[in-house]
Amino acid sequence: MAFPKRLLLIGANGLLGRMVQESIPAHYDLATADLPKIDFLRPDTVAEALRKMEPEIVINCAAHTAVDACESEEAAARRINGDGPGLLAALARETRSVLVHISSDYVFDGDSAVPYREEDPPAPRCAYGRSKLAGERAILESGLERFFIVRTSWLYGPHGKNFVETVLRLAAEREELRIVSDQVGSPTLTDDLALALFRLLETDRFGIYHFSNEGSCSWHEFASAIVEGARARGQILKVREIKPIRTDEYPLPARRPPFSLLAKDKYRSATGCEVPHWRVALNRYLDRRFGSPEGK
Numbered sequence: 001m002a003f004p005k006r007l008l009l010i011g012a013n014g015l016l017g018r019m020v021q022e023s024i025p026a027h028y029d030l031a032t033a034d035l036p037k038i039d040f041l042r043p044d045t046v047a048e049a050l051r052k053m054e055p056e057i058v059i060n061c062a063a064h065t066a067v068d069a070c071e072s073e074e075a076a077a078r079r080i081n082g083d084g085p086g087l088l089a090a091l092a093r094e095t096r097s098v099l100v101h102i103s104s105d106y107v108f109d110g111d112s113a114v115p116y117r118e119e120d121p122p123a124p125r126c127a128y129g130r131s132k133l134a135g136e137r138a139i140l141e142s143g144l145e146r147f148f149i150v151r152t153s154w155l156y157g158p159h160g161k162n163f164v165e166t167v168l169r170l171a172a173e174r175e176e177l178r179i180v181s182d183q184v185g186s187p188t189l190t191d192d193l194a195l196a197l198f199r200l201l202e203t204d205r206f207g208i209y210h211f212s213n214e215g216s217c218s219w220h221e222f223a224s225a226i227v228e229g230a231r232a233r234g235q236i237l238k239v240r241e242i243k244p245i246r247t248d249e250y251p252l253p254a255r256r257p258p259f260s261l262l263a264k265d266k267y268r269s270a271t272g273c274e275v276p277h278w279r280v281a282l283n284r285y286l287d288r289r290f291g292s293p294e295g296k
């Protein structure tokens, strides 16, 4: 492939999209698109952008990500998260582009006791998960051969709303936090996922991959580590107790998978790269946010 490679990033203003923009290696020629320029609810905008640019690579970070809203907006979720990636795959075939698409741990039911592998049967429990699975299937059925579908979980990072920032805000405002302790997964720093996407792109080992940070925790353990890490960096927080609660004590419209660890052997073997542990990634995030503890 000639350099620089023309890359179209869709969903460029979201949590992951912003980090992909920041992480882009020098040998890519980046064009970005987001609403309203590209809108999966208006397929003509997608077709026009791809046909006009004929990118060598398309990275799709756009999605309807409001998991609970998807329960009452399943038709729109299906069009954005299901039909949208299918259209992208058909256009990528036409323009001979490589497609990188992001999917989710929510395609699994969460009943497993061991980390999910790429070939495990999906069985989503909520509308968002069903719509993300529809997107994967649409790509697989499109006949496109050069694609990466990367399933990830529990994303957080510097650009936009996420669990880490919510915990930091609530811990500054309240004496008690009540956090779910019976859902286990792996937090994923957007920096590490963005890097992983470019590492996969350097290979020609197309297919479905899992990528999250290494290790596992419950939301309660994650919140405790966030508060501890912020205090170690000099933050004054009001919170005195972080109380573990069950999922049914904090009912939400969408059912979440209680266990969503993703096995990453396939990623490691394709790229030859190790995956940072979630505690290491969180420390990096907090260092950037507040300075390192040694510096205090």
Ligand SMILES: NC(=O)c1ccc[n+]([C@@H]2O[C@H](COP(=O)([O-])OP(=O)(O)OC[C@H]3O[C@@H](n4cnc5c(N)ncnc54)[C@H](OP(=O)(O)O)[C@@H]3O)[C@@H](O)[C@H]2O)c1
Binding pocket: 011, 012, 013, 014, 015, 016, 017, 034, 035, 038, 039, 040, 041, 060, 061, 062, 063, 064, 065, 080, 102, 103, 104, 105, 132, 152, 153, 154, 155, 156, 160
């Ligand atoms: N966040 C997580 O914990 C998590 C976990 C697993 C997988 N994922 C997946 O990772 C990817 C990136 O997620 P994220 O957290 O970065 O999402 P995000 O911050 O919500 O960003 C999604 C982007 O898509 C855009 N978008 C929404 N509706 C659209 C439409 N109809 N047409 C075109 N663009 C549209 C949004 O624009 P507006 O902001 O203007 O609506 C936004 O820029 C998604 O595929 C998501 O399913 C996320």
